[in-house]
Amino acid sequence: MKPVAISWRRLLLLDSLRFYLGMYSRVVLVADRGFGRASLFQWLLKTRIGFVVRVSKRVWVYGGGIDGCLGGLRLRAGEVRWLAGVEYHKRWRVKVNLVVKYRSSGDHLYLATNLKDCREVLRSYQYRMWVEEGLRDWKGWFELDRMRLSSSDRVERVLVLVVVCYLFTLLVGSWAELNPGWVLLVSEVRWGWKLLSSFRLGLALLRRLRLSELSKIIASRIVWEEV
Template identity: 25%
Template sequence: MKKPHLLNMFPSFYQIHLQQQLKATEYLTLKILVYLLACHKQVSLELLASLMPYPIQFESRRRSLQRFFKLDCLQIERLWFPIVQEILKEKFKNHKSLKVAIDRTQWRDKNVFVISLIWDKRGIPLYWQLLNKRGSSNIAEQQALISPVKELLKDYEIIILGDREFGSVKLASWLCEQQVKFVLKIKQERYIQSEEADYVHLSEVGLLPGSSFYLTGVKVTKQKGFGSFDVAGYWRRKYRGKVDDEGWYLLTNLGGLKPAIAAFKCRSGIEAMFKDCKTGGYNLEKSHANNERLKNLILVIAIAYSCAVIQGQKFKQMGIQKYTGRLTECKRSHRRHSSFWIGLYGQSWVVGMEFCQEIVAELMRIRRNKLPFFQRGVRAMSLILSGF
């Protein structure tokens, strides 16, 4: 069985584009970083420098990585947007609309504002900014985040999904002006007014577990100067003895209850992505990078993350995901692991063979009665190593 190599970490269109945009040394350094993220799941600069298989002193490796993460060529629009466009052409060619989620996350003292494409129950980062403050974003910052992605996805209908931080009539009005669909969660304390009725809180509409409603053409604030919107309400019924603490109140222009609820359920993909980048995958919370290096580090993570998702999807198509992790679990109605997890740990599984090949060969020789199973496992490893 051939040993792991870096060439197969990237799909072919990644390789072509990145080689055109980066110098040879920059491209090779990026390949090594993606390899380290896949195998060691660490993004701390100190740890990356410690693990980097480059025959120079540690301090030289650390300074080399610092210089890499300051490169001017590591620009989202220049390096990442063309890759996103190729992903869309290859993976979304039959899709007319795309679900796009916006959210913030706090990594140490960094306030990271991200907009992501929801794909395979995960969010793929499209564009991101570091806010020089703590707390919520404002309408100007939200517009600055959405506008580049709106242009990037101009050939598709996009549906913006946002949690309560983004449930403002200012953002909704602006999205209507931009002819963009949206589903934004709003607080139950928000005032609404239907036709000539008095203003009431959403909490007074009477939403209960197992119920829903859809109101059209209602005013969703006492502030003047804003038009009417649709408001959807949904509270999931009690399931296996558990009930949610409260229901969803959604500001939307999708025109119906079912499409609004179905779209908003996809928003959880961005929360899953944040977990993957933190404790569930790359341990980003251990990074001490400054703002400039962190923004470029997120770019490298976006490249590595999307590669892992694509790999995981391919492993599932090949039917070899059972060699990477458990497929099902008692009392779970869906698969245990995502395509990201399958792709990430599939590479880690076979990389160990490089260092344990002789030991594994001896184990296989001793347990010859299991030879047919070993042969199937070796074939699965070979398929993973074939990569893209």
């Protein structure tokens, strides 16, 4: 992933968000590898903004038993390692905490942070992935990136309709996850679906079955469970 251009204007916008949102809750910036820049970490530390940013395995770190590329760290299957106060980047040497999580695919997770709790760091990044997955659903499956409406009123009506459709599809998918037999009906082996979210599962079922049939099945199941 290419580095993201971090302009002072964007940093000032982030600082303004911290000011307004900070009145109600703590602000934590969660980002992917494109934001893994030492200069950004230095600024976030200076302004006391919390952050959890995925970084490249090729970055240089010193501390926690490492003196070289982060990817050189050996991990056991299932291991999660917490490295406190390591120096990030050979020239900038910004002190951060690192969470390293083993992945069977070999694409291990490296997270730079100024938070103090390893579980909170992993939970925050998992939440970012969940949000990104939802945005991908909205842009890809509803094709919102192709929407060309000039009137704000029309856009508002379309978005309301999309939200209703999304929630209904999500409800169907969430119900199906509790009933494994329905997942097998639209499994990847049989229909070529790569089901990564409750939404995609619900969409696959809606495409596979008639809406009237699915509604009756869900309704009867709910009545049976209540009885």
